[in-house]
Amino acid sequence: MYRAGIIGCGKIAQLRHIPEYAVRTDVQLAGFYDKNTVRAKELAERYGAQNYSSYEEMLNDPEIDVVSVCTANHSHAEIAIAALHAGKHVLCEKPMAVTLKECERMEEEAQKSGKYLMIGHNQRLLRTHQEAKRLLASGEIGKLIFFQTNFTHAGPETWSIDAGKNVWFFDKSKAAFGAMADLGIHKTDLIRYLTGDEIVSAHAVLATLDKKDSEGMKIPVDDYAACIYRLKNGAAGTMTVGWSNYGQEDNSTILYGEKGVMKIYCDRKYSLLIEKRDGSSVRYELDQIQTNDGQSKSGVIDEFIDCIREKRESVIGSKEALKSMRAVFSGIEGTYAGN
Numbered sequence: 292m293y294r295a296g297i298i299g300c301g302k303i304a305q306l307r308h309i310p311e312y313a314v315r316t317d318v319q320l321a322g323f324y325d326k327n328t329v330r331a332k333e334l335a336e337r338y339g340a341q342n343y344s345s346y347e348e349m350l351n352d353p354e355i356d357v358v359s360v361c362t363a364n365h366s367h368a369e370i371a372i373a374a375l376h377a378g379k380h381v382l383c384e385k386p387m388a389v390t391l392k393e394c395e396r397m398e399e400e401a402q403k404s405g406k407y408l409m410i411g412h413n414q415r416l417l418r419t420h421q422e423a424k425r426l427l428a429s430g431e432i433g434k435l436i437f438f439q440t441n442f443t444h445a446g447p448e449t450w451s452i453d454a455g456k457n458v459w460f461f462d463k464s465k466a467a468f469g470a471m472a473d474l475g476i477h478k479t480d481l482i483r484y485l486t487g488d489e490i491v492s493a494h495a496v497l498a499t500l501d502k503k504d505s506e507g508m509k510i511p512v513d514d515y516a517a518c519i520y521r522l523k524n525g526a527a528g529t530m531t532v533g534w535s536n537y538g539q540e541d542n543s544t545i546l547y548g549e550k551g552v553m554k555i556y557c558d559r560k561y562s563l564l565i566e567k568r569d570g571s572s573v574r575y576e577l578d579q580i581q582t583n584d585g586q587s588k589s590g591v592i593d594e595f596i597d598c599i600r601e602k603r604e605s606v607i608g609s610k611e612a613l614k615s616m617r618a619v620f621s622g623i624e625g626t627y628a629g630n
């Protein structure tokens with residue numbers, strides 16, 4: 292039996308981590324901590340678990356084996372490193388951390404501790420993305436020429452458990468970046484996952500175009516980011532992420548190959564469409580992507596616990612996440628040495 296501790300008891304913890312631990316027969320939800328003490332106390336009561344007064348107290352408890360770090364971005368590195376140091380396996384939400392140095396320190400600590408460190412890159416676990424990766428590798432659309440990947444929605448101010456225009460996602464000291472940290476990380480990582488290729492150059496433009504805080508001022512983090520990536524095998528592509536899409540959420544990716552085009556999450560019914568150069572097409576009805584309003588099982592917790600149990604490498608392991616973060620930071624800084 293694995294005894295799980297939840298650090299940060301907000302929306303992602305309540306909609307994904309906690310329910311996905313709760314349905315497992317080999318996991319006991321054993322402890323909760325949140326700087327909002329009422330929130331953690333309520334959950335601890337609901338699950339008959341311990342309510343801790345600090346994350347250090349939880350990490351000092353030998354009863355806890357695995358932890359989920361679901362706090363605001365700026366605290367990921369500090370808590371994850373402390374948890375690994377304390378001998379816990381760690382599932383940390385994305386973005387891995389807010390600076391490249393922090394990400395590298397997390398990876399170092401994971402190596403030193405011999406414990407698992409995984410990052411909540413749930414896009415890798417979606418059936419449609421897994422099938423797209425398989426079809427791409429099998430040559431279904433031939434050699435990749437270029438791609439475009441998008442993740443845009445109306446922003447996190449209605450999503451967060453502390454919803455409103457003063458949400459922490461808009462606070463640079465807590466979030467570091469806006470849409471780029473929130474959404475760009477997912478799609479950068481997804482492109483590396485789908486193609487199995489490495490990003491060798493990155494140029495990003497971040498801007499605040501529309502989103503305003505409670506005083507009507509533009510938020511201090513980006514609500515829009517566009518990035519151009521080059522891959523080692525020569526393909527190029529764009530990533531657009533944003534918090535000022537007031538229509539339907541867009542979480543689509545299109546891969547353009549020599550033999551055809553693969554469209555992922557472009558159609559509500561058919562999550563994967565292949566249009567061949569010879570005019571034929573194939574449609575796959577595989578799954579629906581998780582949206583802010585439409586949540587389904589992410590599979591992240593199963594991957595976390597199953598990997599620990601089976602002692603196998605994870606598809607959402609920190610080593611992969613670090614490479615994706617390196618591309619993101621370098622794109623922002625405009626200098627990139629490549630993975």
Ligand SMILES: NC(=O)c1ccc[n+]([C@@H]2O[C@H](COP(=O)([O-])OP(=O)(O)OC[C@H]3O[C@@H](n4cnc5c(N)ncnc54)[C@H](O)[C@@H]3O)[C@@H](O)[C@H]2O)c1
Binds near residue numbers: 327364411413
């Ligand atoms: N994988 C995904 O698709 C996905 C989706 C949403 C959020 N996230 C990530 O999950 C993390 C949490 O986001 P959320 O949407 O749940 O936010 P949220 O605002 O709903 O909840 C955050 C919670 O963490 C608590 N908290 C913040 N800093 C803390 C600290 N230092 N110590 C203890 N508690 C702290 C807050 O009190 C709050 O209860 C963020 O890093 C976010 O980027 C990932």
